[in-house]
Amino acid sequence: MRILYDHQAFTLQNTGGITLYFYELLKYLRTVQGVETTTLLGYSSTKWPLQSQTAPPNRLVHWGPRPVASGMATFVLNELLLNPLVVVSGQFDVYHNTLYRFMPGARATARVATHHDCVHERFPELFPDSGRIVRTKARMFHEADLILCVSSSSRDDLLHFYDVDPARTLVVHNGVSPPQRTSSGAGALLKVARRPFLLYVGIRASYKNFDGLLTAFARSGLHRHFDLLALGGGPLNAAEQAQIALLGLSEQVISIPYAPPDLLAEAYAQATLFVYPSLYEGFGIPPLEAMASETPALVARSPATTEVCGNAAIFFEPQDKADFAAKLIAAVEDEPLRRQHVDAGLALIPRYKWTRTAEQTLAAYRSLFSTR
Known part of the structure; x- marks a missing residue:
């Protein structure tokens, strides 16, 4: 053929x-x-x-x-x-x-x-x-x-x-290809991650709801103890920088515009939580990459993400700001919830x-x- x-x-x-x-x-x-x-x-x-x-x-x-x-x-x-x-x-x-x-x-x-x-x-x-x-x-x-x-x-x-x-x-x-950790990735992450962090990966077009994540992050109060690491997607634009400043997150949001695979793999593995706030997807590979790295994934509920992630993701309603912030807190602080979804994620990955x-x-x- x-x-x-x-x-x-x-x-x-x-x-x-x-x-x-x-x-x-x-x-x-x-x-x-x-x-x-x-x-x-x-x-x-x-x-x-x-x-x-x-x-x-x-x-x-x-x-x-x-x-x-x-x-x-x-x-x-x-x-x-x-x-x-x-x-x-x-x-x-x-x-x-x-x-x-x-x-x-x-x-x-x-x-x-x-x-x-x-x-x-x-x-x-x-x-x-x-x-x-x-x-x-x-x-x-x-x-x-x-x-x-x-x-x-x-x-x-x-x-x-x-x-x-x-x-x-x-x-x-x-x-899904489980991200491969390397010593170079560990060294690269040490240069940018000053304290525990939540992870966002990829482009930040409006339907990706990155602005909603910023608002929920500020509302949750987690920024007092955690940073938000945004990998890939290019440099922050003027509107994003303005929102970050308005929310008082200038020291807590770390943007790496272009992330090599070794840094991405290490970030997936070391993140306290991976967040996928997108309002729409056809599939959604990043939550699976996080699960393969034994990191819990907080995911916006949509037809595609519920189909793909099943019970392995912690879901939130993307149009409900209060629910988003509350689920952020729970996904970081509720250890039994985190362990449950890490285990479910590892069980899910072999399907993909x-x-x-x-x-x-x-x-x-x-x-x-x-x-x-």
């Missing part, structure tokens, strides 16, 4: 959940006899070590890091250079694209797309180009022979926002193995040919 993967997500994202998803698929597929993958990265600054995971008969086209800082400019360049290349690459059995469209030059018997979430559809005001993205996704879903959904919740959203035949959809859950995700994905590819 010849399988094609394209550059799109790897061009626009150096790291993150979507590129991790495809990295884990490729890592597994290289071990399967009778499967040949072609991955067209072009120019990409991806942090995932795809080169080390690619050996004949698998093929990786990677010309080096982005030649310009702009991901979108590099995207256009890759489209111009890779489309002629894919035209002469012959016929593939499966083309599984990595983001919102299929490359026009690619020839494949079956086309597969993965639906992660409907953030552009639910929060169009956050994205100036949301209309274009939604139209592009609609075209992609129309062209796809199979749409993989990372959760039942994401499938429900897909069917709500798009005219898609449910028979062309299949739920295949994401996996990337090898299982990849096996189910390959089975889905093969099913497209058993019905032809």
Whole structure:
């Protein structure tokens, strides 16, 4: 079986959940006899070590890091250079694209797309180009022979926002890679963590509810004894800095705009509590990473997070400020509650193995040919 993967997500994202998803698929597929993958990265600054995971008969086209800082400019360049290349690459059995469209030059018997979430559809005001993205996704879903959904919740959203035949959809859950601690990570954390801390990871777009976390942190009084460590997501913007100052948290909020994996792994392991306040997710990998690190996770209740985390997370109602603050306090101070959820988290993690995700994905590819 010849399988094609394209550059799109790897061009626009150096790291993150979507590129991790495809990295884990490729890592597994290289071990399967009778499967040949072609991955067209072009120019990409991806942090995932795809080169080390690619050996004949698998093929990786990677010309080096982005030649310009702009991901979108590099995207256009890759489209111009890779489309002629894919035209002469012959016929593939499966083309599984990595983001919102299929490359026009690619020839494949079956086309597969993965639906992660409907953030552009639910929060169009956050994205100036949301209309274009939604139209592009609609075209992609129309062209796809199979749409993989990372959760039942994401499938429900897909069917709500798009005219898609449910028979062309299949739920295949994401996996989780337990963060690997290192001595370098321990040293890096010592430089930034002055006292016990709560942990927030990732981008802070408004639907992620980081502002709600700041308010709850101040309201709880936990800032007297704990810091809030925000890893990744880029520098704090002016509005975030102003809110932090207004709440009197300037000394208690520590932002590390770009966090390497070793620091992230150590932070997960040493955090008193991981907090995931997002109002909306299609899946939500970070709470599982915290659970794999034996750290309790306080998670905003939503269809996806309740599906994925089950009884292993401590849930709060994200629109209820008092509940958020109260659950923060309980999740830090109630030791039996903490132990209960650490144990539940460790019991949950084996359900989310990337090898299982990849096996189910390959089975889905093969099913497209058993019905032809």
